[in-house]
Amino acid sequence: MLKKIILLAALVNIIATANVIAATEKHTKNSVENSGSNKVNWNWEKILPEQKQVNNPFAKLTKTQLDDLGYYVGMKQDIEAVEKQSPKYEKLPLRKTELEKLGKYLTAQGIDIDYLLSQRDRVIEARTHNAINVNSSIINQLGTISGYVIPIKRENNKLVEFFLIEENPFGHAGHDHSSPNPNQVIYVNFKSGINVMFKELMTLTGVLTKQTYSAEVTMVDGHTTDMEASYQLELTSYQQN
Numbered sequence: 001m002l003k004k005i006i007l008l009a010a011l012v013n014i015i016a017t018a019n020v021i022a023a024t025e026k027h028t029k030n031s032v033e034n035s036g037s038n039k040v041n042w043n044w045e046k047i048l049p050e051q052k053q054v055n056n057p058f059a060k061l062t063k064t065q066l067d068d069l070g071y072y073v074g075m076k077q078d079i080e081a082v083e084k085q086s087p088k089y090e091k092l093p094l095r096k097t098e099l100e101k102l103g104k105y106l107t108a109q110g111i112d113i114d115y116l117l118s119q120r121d122r123v124i125e126a127r128t129h130n131a132i133n134v135n136s137s138i139i140n141q142l143g144t145i146s147g148y149v150i151p152i153k154r155e156n157n158k159l160v161e162f163f164l165i166e167e168n169p170f171g172h173a174g175h176d177h178s179s180p181n182p183n184q185v186i187y188v189n190f191k192s193g194i195n196v197m198f199k200e201l202m203t204l205t206g207v208l209t210k211q212t213y214s215a216e217v218t219m220v221d222g223h224t225t226d227m228e229a230s231y232q233l234e235l236t237s238y239q240q241n
Contacts, residue, residue: 039205040143044166044184047145047208047231049133054126057119065111072102072113131181134210134230142236145186146203149196150227152215158193161215163227169220170199179227187213187229197240206235 058066076099082089106113148168153161164186179185188204196202198220211232218224 038142040138040141042138042143042145042208044145044147047135047138047186048183049129049135052126052129054123056123057116058123061111065106065109068102068106069111069113069116072099072106073117075099075102132183132230134183136210138208139210140207142205142207144203144205145208145233146201147186149198149202150217150219151196151198152217155193159196160191160193161187161189162196163187163215163217163229164202164204164233168199168201179225182212182228182230185227185229186231186233187211188233188235190235194238200240203239204233204235205237206233208233 061069075095079092079095079099082092082095086092103113145164147164147166149159150163150165150169151159151161152163153159165180166184167180186204186208188206209232210230212228212230213232214226214228216224217227
């Protein structure tokens with residue numbers, strides 16, 4: 001009788017343990033599924049801030065007119081500096097005459113120099129916002145984004161620091177040496193390191209944060225350039241497509 005009671009108690013314990021395990025597994029599965037449902041897929045346009053629209057009066061000028069205007073501004077600044085430091089400089093009158101002639105030349109083409117210069121700071125501020133600021137609505141989100149890797153640092157034959165950009169750098173090698181805007185660059189510091197096929201698209205998963213980082217990088221054609229990121233990704237997983 002006692003033996004039957006012991007066996008029955010053991011059976012009850014086994015069933016109870018199995019129920020606990022099943023409940024735990026269900027809870028874990030639900031947690032993973034819920035975590036995955038909160039993950040978003042970003043694209044490069046999505047990570048841009050709301051763009052400031054600005055009427056850019058400089059866009060109507062030709063390249064030659066822009067160059068002439070830039071020369072005019074530079075010469076005017078030089079003259080003002082000389083007037084303060086060496087007002088009796090013998091070539092100062094000649095420089096003033098040259099500035100006046102260039103001003104009349106630009107005015108004759110319908111260029112309002114004073115108006116354009118008054119708009120310069122406004123245009124620069126809008127362009128800076130559009131190029132550097134981040135989309136605050138996605139900061140600290142978990143998500144995925146795909147792009148191409150620009151290496152920064154290696155350790156033990158693995159890449160531990162790199163930038164992610166939208167366009168394949170091999171497509172512009174030797175032609176375009178400009179860097180993407182900082183808010184179109186993501187910095188990644190992953191101490192475990194990754195192996196990368198640089199010509200292939202890389203999909204990263206992690207938490208996106210607002211963190212400025214800059215570094216000098218060597219591009220695929222061998223030239224070096226400074227690159228800056230407005231974002232940092234706390235990498236959790238990656239996949240080479």
